[in-house]
Structures are given as C-alpha cells and as structure tokens.
C-alpha cells in the first residue's frame with residue numbers, strides 16, 4: 001500500500017517519529033492508505049522551511065508573470081489528473097464521483113483565476129496633500145501562511161487557500177484534515193511538478209491538536225487561514241494571538257432556506273432537497289433550516305417527505321447513488337445524538353432518524369435523510385450545526401417574521417429566498433445577515449465571488465479579489481521629492 005508522506009523543503013519525508021495513520025474508506029471501512037502522522041516537530045520543520053524560503057525571497061521576488069505561469073501550470077496538471085484526483089476524493093470522503101469531478105473542475109478554475117490575478121495589481125498612486133511629494137500604495141505578501149482544512153471538501157478548501165497565497169507571493173504550510181489527506185498529497189505532487197521552488201509549499205500531515213495547533217501558535221507564522229468547526233476555530237484564534245498574526249476563519253453555518261407561497265413549487269421543492277441532502281448534509285452552507293410560508297407549508301412538507309423516501313444511498317462510485325455515507329462513526333453518532341435531542345425537544349420526526357437497514361450499507365457510516373417538522377427557533381436542532389442529512393422545518397407568515405427567524409442564530413454563512421417577486425427578494429437579501437444570499441437558487445459558489453460568513457461563521461473572505469487581498473499586507477510608500485531640514489530641534 002502506497003505510503004503518503006509529508007513534503008517539507010522540497011523533500012518527501014516520513015514523520016520524524018515514524019508514526020503512521022490508517023486512512024479509511026467511509027463506504028466500507030476498508031483501509032485505503034497509510035499516511036505519515038506528523039507532530040509538532042514536523043510542523044516546526046515545515047515552518048522553518050517556509051520561513052527561510054520567504055525570507056530569501058525565493059517566491060515573493062519571482063516576477064509576477066512567472067508566478068502566474070507556474071500557477072496556471074498547476075491548473076493544467078489538475079485538469080490532466082482530474083479523474084485520478086476525483087477518484088481519490090470519492091474514496092476518501094464517500095461523496096459521489098460526479099460531485100468529486102465537479103469539485104476538480106472548480107479547483108482547476110480557482111488556480112486559473114488566481115494565476116490570472118497574480119500580475120494584475122501594480123499598486124495605486126494616491127494624491128498626496130503634501131507639496132513636492134509622491135505617494136503610492138502597494139500590496140505585498142504577508143509572509144509565511146499556515147493553512148488548515150477540513151474533511152468535507154478536502155481539495156476544494158485547500159485550493160481556496162493555496163492558489164491566492166501563491167499568487168500573492170507567500171510561502172505556506174498546508175495541513176489537511178488527518179482523515180482525508182489523499183488529494184492534498186496528490187496536488188502537492190503536482191505543485192512540485194509545476195516547478196514551485198522548494199520550501200514555498202510545505203505539506204504537514206497529522207492531528208489538529210499537534211500540527212494544526214503548532215501552525216496557529218507559532219510566532220514564525222504570519223497568517224493562519226482555517227476552515228473547520230466553530231470550536232476549533234476558537235482554539236485557532238486564541239493560539240494565533242501569541243504574535244497577533246493575521247487570521248482568516250471559515251467556520252460553520254445553520255443556513256435558512258426561505259420559501260414564500262409565490263415561489264415556483266416544483267423548483268423550490270427540488271432545490272430544497274439538494275440544499276440539505278447534497279453530500280449527506282456535510283456542507284457548511286447546507287440549507288438545513290427550511291422556513292416555509294404558512295399557506296404552502298403542508299403541501300410542501302408532504303411532497304418533500306415523498307421525495308426524501310426515494311433518495312438512493314450507496315457507493316459514491318455507483319452512478320445511481322445520490323448520496324454517500326457520513327465521514328466517520330464518530331460523526332454519525334453526533335448526528336444520531338441530534339435526532340435524540342430533536343425528539344426530546346418536541347420536534348416531530350417525520351422521516352429517517354436512523355441508520356438504513358439495507359445489507360449493502362451496513363459496513364459504511366450511512367444515515368437516513370431525516371426531516372423534523374414543528375420546529376421552533378429555541379430548539380438546539382434549529383440552532384446548532386448538525387452537519388448531517390437532518391432538515392428542520394419552521395413555519396412563517398410574514399416577510400418580517402421570515403427575516404427574524406432566518407437571522408436568529410449565531411451563524412451567518414449563507415441563505416436562500418424563493419419567490420417570484422423580485423422586490424421582495426431584494427428586500428429579503430438586504431436584511432439577511434449572511435455572507436451569501438441566493439435568490440431562487442441554492443449552493444452556487446465560484447472563483448470570482450467572495451465567500452465567507454457574518455457573525456460566528458467566520459472572519460475574512462475566500463475567493464474573489466477579496467480572497468487574494470487576505471494574503472497581502474498593504475504598504476504606503478511616501479517619497480519627499482525635495483527633502484530639506486525641518487529646523488525643529490536646532
């Protein structure tokens with residue numbers, strides 16, 4: 001079985017301790033790989049390599065058009081190897097191969113987009129109020145970046161960090177989730193093949209508590225970019241205060257999907273299913289909270305339950321599969337616990353809420369798509385991110401009530417509004433406290449548009465121009481063109 005190593009200072013290395021971790025296929029719990037299990041010592045070696053590479057200017061001083069060329073090469077290599085990458089992603093996460101292939105197309109596009117931006121910002125001349133002077137504002141790389149990613153979209157979330165960091169001229173250490181490292185290892189091989197200099201991109205594998213924590217707390221790291229859960233985000237933020245490093249956090253969500261009575265019934269229904277059950281609900285922006293207007297509620301719920309009965313769970317490699325397993329036994333137990341909580345809270349469990357009985361699903365971490373009705377804002381199942389195929393449904397009667405319910409969580413990642421009334425949609429969009437609002441759609445994201453959360457869903461933005469700016473420092477350069485003594489301290 002191929003051993004997955006770490007990549008530090010241009011070399012593929014095992015963990016200094018010699019430890020390894022077994023990587024499992026969540027569809028059948030079979031071992032699919034062994035990966036080096038790094039710790040603080042390996043993380044420190046990677047930080048040291050990234051620091052040296054940055055301080056020597058190996059990448060930041062490479063002319064921007066040359067950086068662009070190498071980043072575009074990475075995009076090309078990802079496209080070349082997209083089938084292999086997609087298969088690895090499906091093996092590692094259980095998501096369907098169709099989803100993984102779509103992820104790979106998005107990922108190549110992200111590298112293309114940021115490669116294209118690498119040489120576009122030549123700085124800005126600003127009007128100086130001081131006579132005989134010149135003033136300009138330039139953006140420079142932040143320095144050494146620590147990047148920590150989750151298991152649900154392993155390579156996509158890595159790409160959102162790698163591509164802008166490289167485009168801006170930084171060096172970096174990436175740490176994927178310890179349970180899904182395969183595609184990040186593979187893309188690091190492609191980064192090496194694209195000719196990125198040694199020490200610029202370093203890959204560390206291992207647990208968050210050791211390697212991730214080290215990246216967050218190290219005073220040699222200038223920026224930490226983290227995607228993951230809210231509680232881990234809190235730890236990362238606390239650790240990052242040691243040297244006041246720049247921080248970017250992409251955290252969870254509890255995203256409202258709001259259906260008005262004048263919505264197109266069939267489209268809203270179809271997309272409400274996709275909003276919550278896509279990738280078994282393991283999506284930060286999943287539409288896990290459905291808000292349906294009173295007059296539509298009963299018909300909509302009835303149709304939703306009928307459709308949910310037909311969802312085909314299975315092996316991500318089978319074309320007929322619509323949804324794969326959850327990522328791990330631990331995660332399935334978390335979702336199960338939320339079902340218990342929902343029942344105790346008095347919500348009405350209408351479908352699902354248990355493990356499927358089909359023989360072929362017994363070895364995987366499957367859980368049935370689950371719907372609760374009669375939910376209210378005070379319930380934990382409405383407030384907390386379950387990160388599974390669990391939908392809560394609430395009723396509303398007026399626009400104001402929909403806004404109030406939608407905004408009533410600590411999160412603010414994304415949400416959607418379904419209506420044929422464009423003025424109502426605009427009013428709603430302006431009142432929803434979220435980083436993304438979809439009107440008559442759910443889930444689109446793309447390289448050109450910023451992604452991130454209001455409130456406890458995070459700090460900063462990925463994607464778009466804003467995602468590049470996160471990886472830069474702003475410098476004002478002032479030049480006195482007629483220097484003369486001031487004679488203040490004669």
Ligand SMILES: NC(=O)c1ccc[n+]([C@@H]2O[C@H](COP(=O)([O-])OP(=O)(O)OC[C@H]3O[C@@H](n4cnc5c(N)ncnc54)[C@H](O)[C@@H]3O)[C@@H](O)[C@H]2O)c1
Nearest residue numbers: 149150151176177208209212213228229232250251252284
């Ligand atoms: N906002 C977004 O764009 C977005 C995208 C994807 C996932 N997510 C969120 O990610 C979560 C699911 O992912 P997860 O379960 O892998 O999250 P997680 O917080 O458990 O882990 C995320 C990463 O943090 C590392 N980590 C763990 N402890 C750490 C520590 N003390 N210091 C530093 N790093 C540490 C892990 O090893 C992993 O690499 C969900 O909450 C989901 O909403 C958000």
Ligand SMILES: C[N+](C)(C)CC=O
Nearest residue numbers: 152153282283284285
């Ligand atoms: C950001 N996104 C939607 C790709 C993955 C969230 O889990």
